[in-house]
Amino acid sequence: MNPLLMSLLLIVGLGIFARTMYYKITLLTALEPADRFNHIIERLKSVLILAFGQKRLVGREKERASGIMHAFIFWGFCVLIIRSLNLYGEGFVKGFQLPFFGEEFILGYLYLAVKDIMEGIVLAMVIYAVYRRAIVQPERLHNTFEAYLVLCLIGILMVSDIMYDAARYNLIVLHGNPDHLHFFNNPQYGSEFLWTPVSVLAAKLIPLTEDALGYIMVAGFWTHITTQLIFLNLLPLGKHFHVITSLPNVFLKSLGYPHDKPKLLNLEDEAAWEDESLGLNHLRQLTWKQGLDLYTCTECGRCKEVCPAYMTDKPLSLYDFNENLKHELYANAANIIKRAKLSETLKQTGDSDAEQAEKIKAEMAELNSKKQLVGDVIAEDTLWACTTCRACEEVCPVTIEHVPRIIAMRQGQTTIAEAYPKELNKALKGLERNGNPWGIGYDKRADWAEGLNVKMMADDSDAEYLFWVGCAGSFDDRTKKVSASVVKILQKAGVSFAILGVEEKCTGDFARRVGNEMLFQMMAQENIETLNNYKVKKIITACPHCFNTLKHEYPQLGGNYEVIHHTDFIHRLVKHGKITLNRSLEGKLTYHDPCYLGRYNSIYEQPRTILKSISNDGLTELGRHGNESFCCGAGGGRMWMEELIGKRINVERAKEIANLKAANVAVACPFCLTMIEDGMKELGKEEEIRTRDIAELVTKNMK
Amino acid sequence: MKILTTVKKVVDVELNMHVKDGAIVQDGLQYVINAWDENAVEASVQLKEKNGAETTLVSIGGGDNTDMIRKCYAMGIDNGIHIEDPALNKADSAIFAKVLQKVYEKEKYDLVITGKQAQDTDSGQTGIMLAQYLGLPCVSNVISIEVTDDKHIKVSRLGDAGTEILEVELPAVVTVSDSINEPRLPQMRGIMMAKKKKINEMDLAALGTSADDVGAAAPKSEVIEFMASKVRKAGQKFEGAAAEIAAKVVNLLANEAKVF
Numbered sequence: 001m002n003p004l005l006m007s008l009l010l011i012v013g014l015g016i017f018a019r020t021m022y023y024k025i026t027l028l029t030a031l032e033p034a035d036r037f038n039h040i041i042e043r044l045k046s047v048l049i050l051a052f053g054q055k056r057l058v059g060r061e062k063e064r065a066s067g068i069m070h071a072f073i074f075w076g077f078c079v080l081i082i083r084s085l086n087l088y089g090e091g092f093v094k095g096f097q098l099p100f101f102g103e104e105f106i107l108g109y110l111y112l113a114v115k116d117i118m119e120g121i122v123l124a125m126v127i128y129a130v131y132r133r134a135i136v137q138p139e140r141l142h143n144t145f146e147a148y149l150v151l152c153l154i155g156i157l158m159v160s161d162i163m164y165d166a167a168r169y170n171l172i173v174l175h176g177n178p179d180h181l182h183f184f185n186n187p188q189y190g191s192e193f194l195w196t197p198v199s200v201l202a203a204k205l206i207p208l209t210e211d212a213l214g215y216i217m218v219a220g221f222w223t224h225i226t227t228q229l230i231f232l233n234l235l236p237l238g239k240h241f242h243v244i245t246s247l248p249n250v251f252l253k254s255l256g257y258p259h260d261k262p263k264l265l266n267l268e269d270e271a272a273w274e275d276e277s278l279g280l281n282h283l284r285q286l287t288w289k290q291g292l293d294l295y296t297c298t299e300c301g302r303c304k305e306v307c308p309a310y311m312t313d314k315p316l317s318l319y320d321f322n323e324n325l326k327h328e329l330y331a332n333a334a335n336i337i338k339r340a341k342l343s344e345t346l347k348q349t350g351d352s353d354a355e356q357a358e359k360i361k362a363e364m365a366e367l368n369s370k371k372q373l374v375g376d377v378i379a380e381d382t383l384w385a386c387t388t389c390r391a392c393e394e395v396c397p398v399t400i401e402h403v404p405r406i407i408a409m410r411q412g413q414t415t416i417a418e419a420y421p422k423e424l425n426k427a428l429k430g431l432e433r434n435g436n437p438w439g440i441g442y443d444k445r446a447d448w449a450e451g452l453n454v455k456m457m458a459d460d461s462d463a464e465y466l467f468w469v470g471c472a473g474s475f476d477d478r479t480k481k482v483s484a485s486v487v488k489i490l491q492k493a494g495v496s497f498a499i500l501g502v503e504e505k506c507t508g509d510f511a512r513r514v515g516n517e518m519l520f521q522m523m524a525q526e527n528i529e530t531l532n533n534y535k536v537k538k539i540i541t542a543c544p545h546c547f548n549t550l551k552h553e554y555p556q557l558g559g560n561y562e563v564i565h566h567t568d569f570i571h572r573l574v575k576h577g578k579i580t581l582n583r584s585l586e587g588k589l590t591y592h593d594p595c596y597l598g599r600y601n602s603i604y605e606q607p608r609t610i611l612k613s614i615s616n617d618g619l620t621e622l623g624r625h626g627n628e629s630f631c632c633g634a635g636g637g638r639m640w641m642e643e644l645i646g647k648r649i650n651v652e653r654a655k656e657i658a659n660l661k662a663a664n665v666a667v668a669c670p671f672c673l674t675m676i677e678d679g680m681k682e683l684g685k686e687e688e689i690r691t692r693d694i695a696e697l698v699t700k701n702m703k
Numbered sequence: 704m705k706i707l708t709t710v711k712k713v714v715d716v717e718l719n720m721h722v723k724d725g726a727i728v729q730d731g732l733q734y735v736i737n738a739w740d741e742n743a744v745e746a747s748v749q750l751k752e753k754n755g756a757e758t759t760l761v762s763i764g765g766g767d768n769t770d771m772i773r774k775c776y777a778m779g780i781d782n783g784i785h786i787e788d789p790a791l792n793k794a795d796s797a798i799f800a801k802v803l804q805k806v807y808e809k810e811k812y813d814l815v816i817t818g819k820q821a822q823d824t825d826s827g828q829t830g831i832m833l834a835q836y837l838g839l840p841c842v843s844n845v846i847s848i849e850v851t852d853d854k855h856i857k858v859s860r861l862g863d864a865g866t867e868i869l870e871v872e873l874p875a876v877v878t879v880s881d882s883i884n885e886p887r888l889p890q891m892r893g894i895m896m897a898k899k900k901k902i903n904e905m906d907l908a909a910l911g912t913s914a915d916d917v918g919a920a921a922p923k924s925e926v927i928e929f930m931a932s933k934v935r936k937a938g939q940k941f942e943g944a945a946a947e948i949a950a951k952v953v954n955l956l957a958n959e960a961k962v963f
Contacts, residue, residue, distance in 0.1 A: 267895055418890045425888040433735055434717055441717035443731055502731070518891045 001221055006091030013229030020236045021244075027291065027333045030340035034260075034287035036252040043251045046399075051250045052078075056397040060628075063302070066132065069125045070397075073154065076122035077243070083115050083161065084228060091225065095182030103184035103192075112184065113195040116165070120198035123158040126151050140301030142319070146238045153231045157224060164220030166202035167213045169193060173203070175210045242298040246398040249296040252289055257552055258600060259393060259401040260287075264556045265411060265517040279411025279515060282368055283329050283377075284336045286405070293400040294329055297322040303392035303402065306624075308631040313646030314385035318392050318402055321378060325405075328369065328377045335367040342367070374409055374417065381645065383409055384421055388513055388636030389595040394627045406636075410515030424514055427640040431519050435505030435526075436471040437640055446501035448473070448480035452487050455498040461534040463498035465490075468550065468563075470543035471506050472670030478677065479670040485695040486542050486566050492702065493578035497540065503530050507549040514637035521557065524549075528559035542566040542695060544596035544669045545635070551601070565597060567668050567694050571606035574613065580703040581613040587663025589615040590622050592653065592676055593629035594669035607668050607694055614701035615664075622656055630656065632679075634671035654679025658689060668694050704756040704850070706747040707812040709803060709830070710775060711737040712765035713823040725928035736771050739818025742879050745886040746848055747816050748779035754850045756813075757781055761806045763799055764791055769902060776897035777889030788906040790914035795924045796824075800832035801917035805910050807837060812874060814856065819844050819878040827878070834876035841876045842869055846883045 049055050054074060057067035082098065089096030101108045129151050133143055141147075168181050173193075177183075184192035193200050206216065235243050242249075254260060265278050272278050277285060286294075303318035304310045310317050329336075346360045374383055386406045393402055414420045430439025446456070448469075455463060467490065473483040490497050508523030531539075539561050541547050551563035564572075573579045591611055597603045604626050611619050624630040633649030643649065654676055657665050667673045673693055680686040714720060714727075715735045721728040736744075747758045759782040760775050762768050772783040786802060794802075807815065815834075820827035827843075834841030847859040851870065858877055860867050871877075889897075907913055914920045939955075941948040957963045 267891060273892060273895070415891050418892070422885075422888075425885075428888055433715060433733070439717060441715065441719060442733075443718050516891075518894065 001091050001094070001218070003092045005222070006088065006225070009091075009225055009229055010088065013226075013232060017229075017233050017236075020233065023333070024236055024241075024295065026337055027329070028288040028295075030337045031284060031286050031288040031291045034289040036289055039255055042255055043253075046253060046255075047247060047251045050253075050397070050399065051247050054397070056395060060395065066129075066138075069128050069132070072118075072121050072125045073129075076118045076125075076158075079111075079115055079118045080157075080161075082111060087161075087221065087225060090221070097182075103186050103189075106189060108184060109186075109189045109192075109195050112192060116162075116196035116198045119158045119162055123155060123162075126155045126158070140305050142299060142301065144239075144299075146240070150231075150234070150238075150240050153227055153234070156227045157231065160220045160224040160227060162199055162202045162220075163206075164217055164224060165196065165199035166206055167217035167220060169199060169203040170206060170208070171210065171213045171217065174207060175213070178210060179214075236295075239297065239299045242296045242398055245292060245296040246298070249292050250399050252292065253399040254401060258390060260289075260404040261553060261556065262404065262407045262411070262512055262517075264521070265415070267415070267518055267521075273416075276412075276416045278415040278517075279413070280405060280408035281373060281412040281416050283325065283332060283373060284339060285408075286325075286329070290401070290405060291329065294322060294326040296398045297326065297400055298398060299323070300397065302395040302397070303400075306391040306395050306628060306630075308387055308389060308391070308633060308649045308652075309385040311630075312633075312649050312652055314381070315379060315645065316382045316385040321382065321402070322400070324377050328371065328373075332369045335369070339364050339367040372417075374413055374419070378409065380413075380419070383413065384641065385645070386636050387595070387631045387633055387638050387649070389631035390599040391595070391628060391631065394599055407513065407515065410513070411517055412515070414515040415517065420514060420516075421641055423641055424516075424637065428511065428514075428516060428519060431506050431508075431511055431523065435523065436475055437506065437510055438471065438475050440475045442505070443502055445469075445474045445504060446499065448483050449487070449499060449501070452484060453491070454487055456501045457498045457534045457536070458501065458503065460498050463496050464538060465495060465497040466531070466534070466536045466539045467497045467499050468507075468539050468541035468543075468546055469499055469504060470541060470546045470670065472674070473542055474504070476670065476674065479673060479693075482542055482670065482673065482693040482695050485693065485699040486540075488699045489566075489570060489573070489579060489695060489702070490540070493573045495573075495578075500530060500534075507546045507554075509545040509549040509553075510637050510640065512549070512553070513635070514640075524554055524557050524559065528554060528557055531559060531561065536561060538562045538564065540564050540566055540569050542668075542670070542693065544594045544601070545671065548596045548600050565601070565603055565606075565668070567597070567607040567610060568603055570695065570698055571610055574610065579698075581610070581698065582701045582703055583614060583616050584701050585615045585664065585697060586617065588617050588620055588661060589664045589666060590620050590657060590660055590662040591625070591666045592622065592632070592657070592672055593625055593627075594667065594672045595629065595631050595635055597668055598629055599627055607666070610694055610698060611666055614697055620660060620662065622660060624656065632669075632672040632675035634675045639671050639674075648679070648682070650675035650679035651682050652679075654683055654685070658683055658685055662689055664697070665689055665691050666694050666697055667691060704750070704754060704814065704853075705810070705812045706750060706756050706758045707807060707810075707815045708740070708743045708747045708758065708760045708775075708780065709815070709817040709833075710740045710744065710760050710762045710771065711818075711821045711823075712762065712768055712771055713737045713821055716822050720931075722929045722931040725930075727929050734765065734771075736774065737818055737821045737823070739820060739822070739879065739881055741818075741886040742881050742883050743816045743818045744775050744778055744780060745884045746879055747814075748887075749884065750814075750848060750850060751779060751781075759784065759810070759812070761786065761803065763787075763802055764794070772902050773894070773897040773900070774889045776900050777893030778887055779893070782903065783900075784903045784905065786905055786907070786910060788908075788914070788919075790907060790919045793922055793925060794917075794919055795922050796826050796828035797832055797923055798917050798919050799829050800836055802907070802910070802912070803829070803833045804836040805912045805917065807833070809911065814873060815839075815876040816848075817876070817878045819880055830876055830878035837874075837876070839874050839876050840871050841878070842871055843878045845877045845879045848877060848879075848883075 054071040057070045086098055101111055172181060172183055235241055299319060301319050342360050342364050349357050371377055388403050390403055427437035430437050434442040469483050472479040505523050505527055508520035511519035539550055547563055547565045574581055591607060608619060630653050632653055667676055677691040680689050680691055712734045715733050718732060750756055751758050758780045760780050761784040763786045768785050817830035831841055842858050842860050845858045845860045849857045851857050854873050855870055857870050861880055
């Protein structure tokens, strides 16, 4: 078309874009390291499923319509990349075609067809998107100028390309192709017009003069090119950066465990205290992957909608959380980059020049943000409202890991800032003194087992399994019944097991979730010593919090065990015929998925299989179940804090269960048991709707 | 201002204690800071934070008190003295008070804060006796302390009729109630720093005194025997129709409990 103009546009458009991207990437490299380049095949697989497959957009039933809308726009963009290259070529060489996409190849025709239809679909989707934003206005969406601008630009991209083709077609068909424009024609595949219904239809709308069509074609071409370059340069400036970053972000997601495990802090490291690098105290301490998460947040608001804190009017909106962090990151970008460089210099200087080192350190300190990360950027109430349930992460289409940042900030609050909810002190003190958050004398830990004929590891360390009872199972009167039920099942199945008794301590889960790394490590180290002393290999536990910590976090401290949740173990016992279940439970039964069992450990099916085998009325699912189950409100240390803001999470969940008109609700976690049962009491429905652990239901319904 | 705080290590009252042959079974017991002394530590740290003071704690006996004293350091105490001497194994409150008197006289303090009693013996005498030995004014069961000037403090104490507010001339001894404050939980930074701090370990000789001097050679009172407290029998639970239960209960009250 015009090589000079084309070159100019490309140089300016791509040049500015490259500069922006260079800056964004430099900022990421100034952040903390993260190891995310292993298991390439697995990573590609998740890109295929989550990004190209648009799983979390199309897969969720309640979001199906908008999911499909987004998916087609995304797929449309993927398809159009080839077209764009072709058009860039056209800018330089008239009739340019990419190799294998020309008129002599079937691929060329197929591509034209797909591209043409896609453009039509994307246009329709853009119209739907505008309608949805302007008229339907879903609560989770924030209607911003940027959103409309980008939709507009996408619309212009589609229309301009369609009009370019349409005008070209009319020049060829109506005016005999005066300028010798290229068009596909092949005796085998027919002419281009046969393959491109959308453009042909558009051509029918503009039966104009040769001059007019000439103008439309040229205008369509250059509008498309310039819009595309403007669009490209707008992307990194706002939430549409996700167009560029979400594929890498999905590729770089956590594998094996749903998100970054809490960092094992070295509290003995004096430099870390001085540098305030225990936990997340300054934004520069984010890992580069967490920085990429912030770049990628699309502000779609799905995280809010499933968040138990947000849905019960707590001041935690992950939308704002991400926004605030992102703005603070950008606002401090120059200083963060500068500081990283100084840090490198400091490493090289080392101890050789103490005076120089001090000077650099002082300079570095100057570069810290004047704002407190927790306090000014993120409110304290926001930070402590999180139950760490991970619902936000499960629905995030671009796999942002929200929770680890929250835990890391809590670590910072308990170590460096010494500003955490003081109401936690009682539970923390209880943990420290008696190894349980209730603070009950540790000597009473095995009292629940009296008369149940349970062996202690101290008496029989040859037992095949250790039954890890947990604090709730040992001290909470209601949960003690669950422990007794587990014992009954294990005894019935003839399983060789023992408990640690008074030697068991809290796993430290609660301490870690509230950022008290010292107590977590203290508990974990003492437990690991005890477990290793008895050469424990396999552990069964009825507490998903213990389960998660023993299984995933004890290896950080050298404790490696095969850990099995009791629902999984009961499932195995049934499968192997060690126990036989009766389908004798009457009344509508539903199941509340515990977060640390489901979302953290993907155990969804085993509990359901068991329940279906004992219920005479089948299993009725709650509206929010499986990976979208609604937290009971006790996770993340919230069990030990008052819920003073907004509605009570457990009551909301209890209402949902009550609305289902269930007679029985099964749980698989001691905290869920307490919270749901308390919720039922609040509603006055504790007699009507019985809350029981799966183990209790199994003991009542087994032969 | 120099504040001296006394700290005793006691059996964790959350644990069940067992008695065998007139002695407490030590197996399985764990020891923690006496709760009222923790309040005393908190009170002196608060005074330090508000008015500036040098805070010292003293602990007698208990074997290895390192952990406990370090935790007090982490709460904000500046110096720690631990006195361990076999001669004090059977010491009573009067002897402890004598030892504390020696500690006081060695350095001289403006204010002594003790817990109003210890959770293990519950005798509540040491602080008051110390004041007597030192000839200092003493206020017990204190719920607030305020420094008015160099020479005076204003304290509130829970008396029989209500809260009494007193002005006391320094030096003085106060024993504090648990409602004076909510002791802070030692924070991690403090705990880490406390690991490096020294504890001034000494015996009676190092303190410049002797068993005879503090009366430990011939205690005026002695524990001869421990007896287990009676365990309450578990209650009975009745289920069924109200009328039947009532009849059953009346029967049991009349024939078994013989209350009629």
